[in-house]
Amino acid sequence: MKLKSLLLCSLMASPLSYASTDSDSTTTNHVATIDMAVMAHHPYARATAPGAVNSAVFVHLMNHNKTDRVLVSASSSVAKNVELHDVIKEGDMMKMRQVQEITIPADGMVELKPGSLHIMLFDLEKPLIEGETIDLELSFKNGEKYSFTAPIKKVMAGMKHH
Template sequence: MIKMCLLAAVLLSPMTLSATTLEVSQAYARATPPNAVTSAVFATISNHDNQDHSIVAALTPAAGKAELHDVITEGDMMKMRQVTSFKLPAGGSLQLKPGSFHIMLFDLPQPLMAGMNIEVELQLENGDHYRFDAPVKKVMAGMHQH
């Protein structure tokens, strides 16, 4: 009987799962004006694992397509470009923020409005998946309100 209890405890313990230890905090998606079909998701992603990982793809039911983007400066122009992965060093964290790394959303089936929540899934290089919710927020100044 004692043996069975121990076995159950081991099976239920999250430590026995092979899932990578990621933590996503301060996630949000940018609210869009009506008829806009692109947006972006920002968050702080921490890697609590003792080895490096990388995010190789992102998915969300809120967009037809999601890409990993970086922003580079060319001359005095800021340009977005697609990258193949976001590096997550062991014990480190990566900040996705305006003007820097972000998850770009294309082909939105409906506008993202403040108060909504979208589900985002990250795929890691080792096949693990990580899901989080991103509340939709207005982040650009000067957009007219209804």
């Protein structure tokens, strides 16, 4: 009886452990979910202009795993709605559009930066003031989550949403 439940438990947990243990196969499933090797470097959120209710977060996401990581969503306590965005050129116009996924290649990096990929914050609960910070949580396709803090900085206003 005990053995059976143990087996079931490890079966259920195996996708996670495959996804996050590249070098250390002895790591338990519990530790593996915490010990993921995606790191956020140089994150910042754009300070809002008076009256603005939307903003964006830029960050370099590094993947130190031997397999790709696929970012599928993000959330923050300061925004009601958070989307992954890219900027595409349509004729002479640069337009933002929502993307479903951002892949961070194995042993690679993706730069979320103005005019390119970014995390969009909609319906802010309060203005984003330079010098303060916001929290972000990233969710990956394999179920892993990663949280980081981004300082708020004044940067040139980016693309407008239509």
